[in-house]
Amino acid sequence: MTAPLFGQPAYEHLSPETRAVVGMNSKVREDWLYQMPFFAYDAMWPIFNEAMFLARQPRLPRPHNLLIEGPTNSGKSALLALIAAALKPGGDHALDHPVPVMLYKCASGVRRDDLVDGFLRGSGLEILPRRRLRAGDLIHYAPIMRLRGPRVVLIDEVHNLFSRAGSKHTVTDTIPTLRDLSMQCQVPLIAAGVKKALYAIQSDPQLENRFTVMRLPPLQSGAPFVRMLMAFERWLPLPEPSQLRQPAFAQYLYDLSGGWIGELKDVLHRGLRYAIQHQTPCLIVDLMQAAGCLSAKERRAVDI
Ligand SMILES: Nc1ncnc2c1ncn2[C@@H]1O[C@H](COP(=O)(O)OP(=O)(O)OP(=O)(O)O)[C@@H](O)[C@H]1O
Numbered sequence: 001m002t003a004p005l006f007g008q009p010a011y012e013h014l015s016p017e018t019r020a021v022v023g024m025n026s027k028v029r030e031d032w033l034y035q036m037p038f039f040a041y042d043a044m045w046p047i048f049n050e051a052m053f054l055a056r057q058p059r060l061p062r063p064h065n066l067l068i069e070g071p072t073n074s075g076k077s078a079l080l081a082l083i084a085a086a087l088k089p090g091g092d093h094a095l096d097h098p099v100p101v102m103l104y105k106c107a108s109g110v111r112r113d114d115l116v117d118g119f120l121r122g123s124g125l126e127i128l129p130r131r132r133l134r135a136g137d138l139i140h141y142a143p144i145m146r147l148r149g150p151r152v153v154l155i156d157e158v159h160n161l162f163s164r165a166g167s168k169h170t171v172t173d174t175i176p177t178l179r180d181l182s183m184q185c186q187v188p189l190i191a192a193g194v195k196k197a198l199y200a201i202q203s204d205p206q207l208e209n210r211f212t213v214m215r216l217p218p219l220q221s222g223a224p225f226v227r228m229l230m231a232f233e234r235w236l237p238l239p240e241p242s243q244l245r246q247p248a249f250a251q252y253l254y255d256l257s258g259g260w261i262g263e264l265k266d267v268l269h270r271g272l273r274y275a276i277q278h279q280t281p282c283l284i285v286d287l288m289q290a291a292g293c294l295s296a297k298e299r300r301a302v303d304i
């Protein structure tokens, strides 16, 4: 990186990437938090390590699976993406197998046929018919999937498999499909979802028995939370340091976010936008209040 010109601020409180953005127009700066990288934190490692353990097992007739459970905005999708990146060819934990890891995101209202179609097509097999594949096709393609299919399937928003849009009822026909997919194709599933997924899995003794459930916890207050604040602050394109780690500010942000990483990001994003629009050089508690930052609980209360 070139040295700052004489008289120009060095913005040493910012990451090198953010320094390049701090002088840019307000739109670029307001959107900058979308570019923020993933920050590792202690509580995620047991889950990450379990995922690596399952992925690296040989193909088993009765593979074990993992459910990462957590509330919305807790970082489940971000963690799945990290796991996928670590396992992909050339990644830090790449498998000695040419077939990439598959990441399937369940849209709302997804049906068992959609999952099977997405799974079989995502494997890149050229022999598949053009027509939409159905759950009943799984058994036909399972032998080749055992040979050439993915060694691990990551399923995001898995709770969407268990309830259709507009329906509060558990969709029980997806449970055997999930079980069959894992067992017939001998592939461990690493799924992420909210509590509804946990209840659905627990409703079926065979499925429950094949899943380890790990809850993604919030950041602990104190040092782990402060470390995350410091990492985030380096990505706030503001000309002066916000001192988020100061005890009163850190406590205010902890109370607002409950330690949930996505909530913290949302709150800081709102403060950042307000600071940019009002040409304020850094975040302070008064500004966050003026920006209307609310906790998730407060937001829900207002929504009612
Ligand atoms: N470790 C991390 N470092 C930086 N940003 C993170 C991290 N984990 C999550 N985030 C960010 O927090 C926000 C929420 O994360 P994510 O979308 O993974 O939550 P989620 O639990 O999947 O939510 P939902 O249940 O609503 O899908 C995203 O903007 C994501 O980029």
Ligand SMILES: [Mg+2]
Pocket (backbone or CB within 6 Å): 076, 077, 078, 156, 157
């Ligand atoms: Mg998600």
